[in-house]
Amino acid sequence: KAGVTQTPRYLIKTRGQQVTLSxxxxxxxxxxxxxxxxxxxxxxxxxxxxSETQRNKGNFPGRFSGRQxxxxxxxxxxxxxxxxxxxLYLCASSRGTGGAFxxxxxxxxxx
Amino acid sequence: GIQVEQSPxxxxxxxxxxxxxxxxxxxxxxxxxxxxxxxxxxxxNLFYIPSGTKQNGRLSATTVATERYSLLYISSSQTTDSxxxxxxVGNAGGTSYGKLTFGQGTILTVHP
Numbered sequence: 001k002a003g004v005t006q007t008p009r010y011l012i013k014t015r016g017q018q019v020t021l022s023x024x025x026x027x028x029x030x031x032x033x034x035x036x037x038x039x040x041x042x043x044x045x046x047x048x049x050x051s052e053t054q055r056n057k058g059n060f061p062g063r064f065s066g067r068q069x070x071x072x073x074x075x076x077x078x079x080x081x082x083x084x085x086x087x088l089y090l091c092a093s094s095r096g097t098g099g100a101f102x103x104x105x106x107x108x109x110x111x
Numbered sequence: 112g113i114q115v116e117q118s119p120x121x122x123x124x125x126x127x128x129x130x131x132x133x134x135x136x137x138x139x140x141x142x143x144x145x146x147x148x149x150x151x152x153x154x155x156n157l158f159y160i161p162s163g164t165k166q167n168g169r170l171s172a173t174t175v176a177t178e179r180y181s182l183l184y185i186s187s188s189q190t191t192d193s194x195x196x197x198x199x200v201g202n203a204g205g206t207s208y209g210k211l212t213f214g215q216g217t218i219l220t221v222h223p
Contacts, residue, residue: 031209032209033209033210033211035211035213037152042213042215042216043197043199043213044213045210045211045212048209048210050209055209056209056210058210088152090152090154092154092209092211094209098159099142099144099156099159100144100199100209100211101156102146102153102154102156103153104151104152104153105151105152105153107152
């Protein structure tokens with residue numbers, strides 16, 4: 001069974017640009033969550049989608065948004081990038097019980 | 112929201128030693144997981160253990176939900192055990208189905 005797949009693995013963007021990250025969950029998992037990891041703040045919850053609906057959102061500005069498609073694949077978008085958005089972005093999928101499973105992450109660098 | 116505290120923040124061991132990592136959380140949860148973050152950043156599932164005790168090889172974990180803590184035991188440590196260990200908790204159901212709150216992690220270094 002394939003695991004959680006995140007693309008791309010690495011990204012370098014310039015301040016002010018926007019970026020879209022993609023996450024394909026484990027087959028059969030309908031919940032997808034996104035997390036940001038930085039050295040200063042640790043791992044922080046961004047948002048969660050289930051059946052194409054955002055069910056929960058963390059404390060991040062509106063520049064961070066996401067969506068989920070009917071096949072459970074999810075994308076997150078960050079607009080007007082700031083230097084502080086440089087981070088490892090992790091996606092997790094879950095079927096409700098048994099816990100969450102994470103992808104390899106996308107490392108975003110904003111210059 | 113739920114607060115998660117891990118201890119110790121750093122742990123240095125010689126190969127072959129045993130260790131115990133602790134995770135305290137501030138509210139009742141029905142989801143608790145332990146992860147090992149590999150050098151490339153991926154979070155590797157170690158245990159899904161909202162309560163009780165589980166063992167997997169040299170690793171075992173115990174969660175005492177009523178007292179709001181969990182322990183991760185590593186026996187006969189190896190250099191490949193080095194890395195960051197995270198505890199994450201959540202409440203599946205309602206509106207917080209998949210949200211996990213992470214501790215700050217324990218950085219484990221195992222010397223040969």
